[in-house]
Amino acid sequence: MEKGVPIRSITRSIAALKAINRHGSLSMMEIAKASQVPYPTACRIVQTLLYEGLIEQEPSRKRYRATALVQTLATGFQHDDELVRLARPHIVGLTKRVGWPVSVAIRVGRDMMLRDSTHANSSLTFEHYYPGFTLPILDSASGKVSMAYADDDEREMILRFMRVSQDIDLNYLATAEVGLDVERIRADGYAVQGRNHYNLTPGKTSSIAVPIFRNGKFEAAMTLAFFVAAMKLSTALERYLDDMKATAAAISHDLSNGGPQGSA
Template sequence: MPSFKPVAALTRGLDVLRVVNELREATVSALHKETGLDKATIVRMLETLEHEGYVTRSPSNSGYVATGRTLQLSRGYDLHHRIGLLSEPILTEFRHRIGWPSDVALFDHDAMIVVQTSRETGPLFFNRRPGFRAPILETSIGRAYLAYCDPAERERIIARLRVKPDVRNMLASEPEKLEALLADVRARGFACMDDAYSEREYSRQMWAMAVPVQDDDGIHATLNIMMLRNAITPDMAVERFLGPLKDTADRLANVLRNGE
């Protein structure tokens, strides 16, 4: 347990910087919608971040963009780069095998961070480059991680999400419903994207299924398949792709464990 209360101003500033990074170009209104902070607070955070060199006005002067200085914040963290490199040939081969793209994601504090994807070619790119942060409770990659991680870690994650005011975290405040969902994931051996998330992000055109990348040491990552709803039903996908998806996850776990 922490020995002091978190510094609220720092928390708000980091939230603003995170959303600027995610949106690529963020207006005050967009930041208000994403963070729930009042606009006066957002302006103060932006002006502070601009003073420190982490954001600047966009060329069109319609919003703010992150600067190169933000790269300094990630110099001490390279796990996602290493796992991304190890995963790339496996994902490429897997896409050629099944015809649908996949993501490999790691848990990162309060989200799943995509470290490698095969969505960067063909029509199913959807701007999901490595580094994209996906919500835990609504995505297949997040649900797969939460269902199979250590129970104590699961409780910590849920508690952390419960205090974050975000529509994507609503399930954290419905413990019975969430536990039933995760029990179903474990019983079936895979997780699916939430319909509400599919509606918001993809106009309900896409859905996804995901499995854990795990071994005797525990869960290391998660692996999904992204598919078009009008092209393949969930039942068809389970019959045709669940076996290859689990085999690929086992292969990834072996590669990650051995580092080669």
């Protein structure tokens, strides 16, 4: 087997479990669609997850949901919640000023995972996004920022694993790589996604993302999302980019100094 090639059955099982966990409850057909596997394969995966106790069938209907046992998979995950604690007042303040929802995301594998957002604080949103929601790294403004500020070796490692993945179209990946202008993003200090296709309302929003740093090293991406129909991307950049950069700089300062004015 080629070095670095993932085991497809495990990859598919993880995709199914992530889909169930994200949506809360899915039918067998919905699991097959969400994890992009044939229906018979989805049935075998669900039976395995049921056997392991990670999911359960809902009473009185053929839908499946995650069990509390899923939490044991995160036992060794000790991510610092200081990011959320320190960023929260800043992103809430930004949303109050501009109206649009703001989120903070970190890279987890090949995805960007939301750590916090202000969608619940804004009426200018189609959906509410909560911590744990994931976006593909090459199809999101936050992901592009993360890739641009990653070390060269780290970025190449991510792309290498994506190239050998059996779930990613190589033509799509090649196009996405060409569109990832690392030098421009670093020079301008932001990345954009003209239309967000991999969220809960595909194609209806655009995004701008800026980096957050801890002691000079990239920590997370802060993203502002707005309705495509509301304004052009160029107009949004003109109106909001300076405020976004200032907000991200304030969060970076707090992360690097233990809190506002260096307090614990």
